[in-house]
Amino acid sequence: MSEADRAVRFFCTAGRGLEPFLAAEVAAKLSAVDVEYGTGKVFFSANVNPEKLSQLKAAERLFLLIKKESPMKVPWNTGKARHFIQKKIIGEDRTLWTDTILLWHKCQNLLQSVQRCVKRKREEDPREECATKRVNLEPSQSLMFPVSCRNWSKTPEVEQQDGEDELHKACGDSNSSVNGQQMSPLFRVSCRCSGRIARMFNAQELGRMIGTAVAKHFGWKTELRDPEFEINVHLSDVYWLVGIPVFRLPLAQRSYIKTTGLRPTIAWTMAFLADIKAGSVLLDPMCGVGTILLEAAEERQDSVFIGTDISESQLKVAHQNVESAGLNGKINLIRGSATEIPLQPASVDAIVCDLPFGRKFKCKTDIRMLLPTILKEMERVLRVGGNLVLLLSPPLSVHIQKHFGSDRMVGSGITSPVTADSSSSVDTNTQAGSADGKLLQQEIPRRRNEVAHGEATRAHAEHTVAGGSSPSPALPLADFPSLQLNAIYRVSLGLTDGLIHRYKKVLLT
Numbered sequence: 001m002s003e004a005d006r007a008v009r010f011f012c013t014a015g016r017g018l019e020p021f022l023a024a025e026v027a028a029k030l031s032a033v034d035v036e037y038g039t040g041k042v043f044f045s046a047n048v049n050p051e052k053l054s055q056l057k058a059a060e061r062l063f064l065l066i067k068k069e070s071p072m073k074v075p076w077n078t079g080k081a082r083h084f085i086q087k088k089i090i091g092e093d094r095t096l097w098t099d100t101i102l103l104w105h106k107c108q109n110l111l112q113s114v115q116r117c118v119k120r121k122r123e124e125d126p127r128e129e130c131a132t133k134r135v136n137l138e139p140s141q142s143l144m145f146p147v148s149c150r151n152w153s154k155t156p157e158v159e160q161q162d163g164e165d166e167l168h169k170a171c172g173d174s175n176s177s178v179n180g181q182q183m184s185p186l187f188r189v190s191c192r193c194s195g196r197i198a199r200m201f202n203a204q205e206l207g208r209m210i211g212t213a214v215a216k217h218f219g220w221k222t223e224l225r226d227p228e229f230e231i232n233v234h235l236s237d238v239y240w241l242v243g244i245p246v247f248r249l250p251l252a253q254r255s256y257i258k259t260t261g262l263r264p265t266i267a268w269t270m271a272f273l274a275d276i277k278a279g280s281v282l283l284d285p286m287c288g289v290g291t292i293l294l295e296a297a298e299e300r301q302d303s304v305f306i307g308t309d310i311s312e313s314q315l316k317v318a319h320q321n322v323e324s325a326g327l328n329g330k331i332n333l334i335r336g337s338a339t340e341i342p343l344q345p346a347s348v349d350a351i352v353c354d355l356p357f358g359r360k361f362k363c364k365t366d367i368r369m370l371l372p373t374i375l376k377e378m379e380r381v382l383r384v385g386g387n388l389v390l391l392l393s394p395p396l397s398v399h400i401q402k403h404f405g406s407d408r409m410v411g412s413g414i415t416s417p418v419t420a421d422s423s424s425s426v427d428t429n430t431q432a433g434s435a436d437g438k439l440l441q442q443e444i445p446r447r448r449n450e451v452a453h454g455e456a457t458r459a460h461a462e463h464t465v466a467g468g469s470s471p472s473p474a475l476p477l478a479d480f481p482s483l484q485l486n487a488i489y490r491v492s493l494g495l496t497d498g499l500i501h502r503y504k505k506v507l508l509t
Contacts, residue, residue, distance in 0.1 A: 007033065007045040008103060011068070011243060012059035012251075014042055014265070017491035021269050022058035029055065038238070043068070050107045050246065051114050057268040057295065059251045063232060063243030064107075066100045067091065071237050074197055081200055086213035089233065089242060097218065101185065104229055104244050111247075186223035187214065190230055195237030206235065256298060256325040259317050261289040262354050266391065266491060266498070271296035273389045273489075273502050274350035278302045283348040283381065285338040285374075290318035290331065292352050297330045306348070308336040339373045346383045353378070354391040357496075368399050372479060379480050379505065388483060388503040397488070397499040482508050 014022045019037040023044075026032040030052060032044035043065065046053075053062055072088055074081045090097075191207040201209075210233055211222050232243050254264050270292055276282055280303045284292050287307030297305050309315050315333055322331045336342040338353075355374075356367055378388055392400060482505050489500040 007047045009034075009043070009045050009065040010053075010246075011041050011043045011063050011065050011241070012056065013040055013061045013063075014059055015263070015492045016040060017489060017497075018058050018265055018269055021272065022056070025056060025058050050110050053246060054111075054251065056251055057299070058265050058272075060265065061250045061252075062246045064100050064104055064246060066096055066231075066242040066244065068239055068241040070239055071195075072197065072235065072240055074200065076200075078200065082209050085197075085206070085235075086209060088240075089210050090213055090217050094218075097214075100244060101229070104246070107246055184220055186221050186226075186228045187211075188222060188224050188227040188230055189214070189233060191233045191235070193235040195235075197235045206233070254294075257291065257294055258321050258324040259289050261291045262391070263493065264291060264295055266493065267292040267295040267354075268299070269489075269491070270352045270354075270389045270391060270500060271299060273500065274352050274387045276300045276303050276350055280304070280349040281306065281347065282350045282352060283308070283341070283343070284352050284354075285336075285341050285378065286353050286355065287318055287333070288314050288354070290321045290333070292354065293318075293331050294321060294325055294327065296352070297327050298325070301327075301330060303330075305331045306334065306343070307331060308334045308338070308341060310335070310337045339370060339377060341377045341381050343381045345380050348381050349383055349386045350389070351378050351382055351386070352389045355393075355396060357393040357396075357498075367396065371396075371400065375480050375483070379483055382505045384482075384505050384507045386505050388505065390501045390503075392499050392501060394497060394499060397501065400501065482506055 019042055022042045023035050023037045026044045027035050030046040030048050032046040035044040074084055189207040189211040191203045193203055193206055215222050229244055234241050252265050282296055282305050284307045287309050290307055293305045293307045315335055318333055483503040484506050486502045486504055491498050
């Protein structure tokens with residue numbers, strides 16, 4: 001069996017609007033193949049160790065994929081529908097399930113080895129900063145289908161192969177076993193449904209019927225409170241899929257952030273769009289508790305990061321976050337107003353800022369009144385060629401678009417540098433532009449944005465490849481002509497949407 005055949009199929013969940021960014025990330029960081037994405041999910045195949053999987057930043061959760069198929073044509077009769085769903089979920093190929101459970105056990109054992117190594121390093125040297133961060137696994141500890149894994153139930157001879165020995169070692173003393181012995185792990189089923197099936201059964205009913213079928217077919221035991229693993233099922237009119245979470249906690253729940261402000265996946269995406277290079281200086285002039293700075297510094301520790309904020313209480317929490325993450329020497333926090341940034345002109349290479357929405361924290365002054373002054377200060381301290389990335393509420397996005405000349409704004413499209421057809425797949429043959437692969441420069445998600453007067457921008461997924469064809473004309477802010485708008489991305493913030501504007505500062509002639 002070739003290494004490509006032994007690659008494991010995964011899928012990640014992502015916030016709406018972040019799917020193309022996550023697709024590019026898995027292609028660059030994991031050398032993933034067969035990358036495709038749809039609303040809220042990214043699918044890919046990879047042969048990597050679990051510790052690398054844990055470094056994905058744009059993902060909410062990561063799953064081992066058991067199966068993904070086209071929508072079920074469920075009978076309207078309730079009894080027949082129950083039997084039909086149970087039969088389709090279980091399927092005829094037992095190894096699709098047992099292989100994935102064995103891989104899940106291997107993954108957990110590899111992760112435990114990392115935790116033991118971290119604990120040992122802490123005991124040897126409590127001051128060692130890297131001990132609390134990442135411990136790399138050896139390449140031989142990558143998560144892949146063992147040579148015998150797909151066929152262990154067929155012939156006794158195959159069980160003697162090296163891959164089977166590795167598998168037994170990885171599974172340790174778990175309840176899983178092979179060659180006729182029943183696997184009896186503890187599990188529970190979590191189900192989501194929409195469309196036609198949701199009109200027949202609710203999620204709880206589907207979870208019970210699928211759990212009953214799995215327990216009966218495989219001899220596994222249900223455990224709702226403290227299961228070994230969880231089976232996640234999603235049934236919709238687009239497709240249905242079954243997967244197992246690789247990690248108990250969501251990837252979006254960062255271990256290095258003590259107090260979270262902006263959702264870390266959004267903060268990482270904004271830092272990514274800033275295109276930070278080695279030795280760059282990045283500024284967040286409204287840093288709050290420092291989430292954007294932490295995400296950027298975790299990704300590029302060879303750069304300098306500066307955060308300013310007018311609120312002393314917010315800066316106090318930011319200091320605690322920086323200290324907790326072990327990034328004291330990388331992130332500098334200064335008390336100051338975004339209307340009077342305490343930095344020299346042309347002193348930073350990138351600016352990333354989450355402008356207040358006015359919901360969680362009320363501003364004494366209308367942010368729209370302060371916006372011209374804030375943008376003028378950002379333009380002043382940003383170097384030519386630098387990127388400005390802003391997260392705006394839909395009303396504020398509309399307001400800032402009014403700075404464009406109305407004759408150029410109405411009916412015109414703002415596109416990112418390379419025009420390409422919309423696609424739901426990533427070209428995984430393109431190599432990353434940066435030497436260390438930290439910044440995903442080989443494949444940048446792109447959005448074609450239709451900008452209309454008085455409307456919020458809606459983004460359509462596209463891609464751009466760095467160093468491609470000639471850039472299409474960018475639109476400068478009328479009051480700030482050196483700032484040219486490259487792209488707008490609409491992203492979900494949970495209860496509301498946000499719009500990420502990306503500008504580049506150009507040299508005026």
